Amino acid sequence: MKAAICYEAGAPLKVEEVTLDEPQVNEVLVKLMASGVCHSDLHFMKGEMFCAMPVVVGHEGAGIVEKVGPGVTTVQPGDHVIMMVSFSCGKCRFCIEGRPTMCVENMAIMAGSVLPISGATRLRKGDQALHHLFGLATFAEYTVVHERSCVKIRDDAPLDKVCLLGCGVATGIGAAINTAGVRPGESIVIWGAGGVGLSAVMGAKLAGAGKIIAVASNDKKLALAKEFGADHMVNYKQDDPVAKVMELTGGGADYAIETAGRAEVIQQAYASIHNGGKCVVAGMAALGTAVSIQSYEFLLGKAITGTVQGDIRAQVDIPRYVDMFMDGKLPFDKMISKTYSLDQANDAFNALEKGEVIRSVVKIQ
Ligand SMILES: [Zn+2]
């Protein structure tokens, strides 16, 4: 079977024949149907974030369970599943507190690019172990993952669309609804209109936000933000975006969500909320990026917080989001502007980096 491998930071992916071992205790073998192309992978491929190499990339995967290892109870062969970028063990303090995306296992999974708990890899090229990015490795025809990395969904949902819920779309929706906690009538400004930003617009709309402002530089993306529910679109190449948000909100928004993963944008997002407002940083910046904030702003009661996959509770929220997608209430498939084959994995990442696509999907089977 084939998989897209990053052998070293900065090198292009190689799509090659690899070997996949049998699923072990609590693991499942999944036949991947599609995988979204998410910007986070690029940080690892370029060496801006660290992970063990060589690594099979991809983390927005959806597929069908082919086989289960010993002890698996939550899924069975034939189940349709979406894989989750954040793992939850169900046992640590954070999981038990109801904050599963904060699970203590995640840092080791991300840095080690290994399966959760066991620390193993099931992918090989000859004798060489291949790692699983985020414990997943979805740019492959098949993968083996921990059963708790999968969420079972209804059989009639199109896997080449709902795969986006594995990371970007869930992060955006959840950042607005869960992390920001937008309530009806409140104002929110969303910085960046990629997959996460546009999903945050949808989340804010669902939550009943009174005023949704989208900030980006690409007019096509801003037009889609409008379609998803943004009331005001600000092109930062034409207007000073912080000044514009101040004007539109009469002194600052209740919430800001940053999705660009850039220090200057995080600073602008924080500057765009009023006293007592809350800024949520959802974007992934390169490792070592520092953000500068004037400390007096904390005396104004302004909060800044991060989010992991939108603070969702995957087993509950993902099937709900799938239902809403099927009912036309979360039309995130509108942001998929291109599809690729697995052999075109490099083209997919190149187009994403150049801003030529909002979201694209690699169709695997
Ligand atoms: Zn992602």
Ligand SMILES: [Zn+2]
């Ligand atoms: Zn946990």
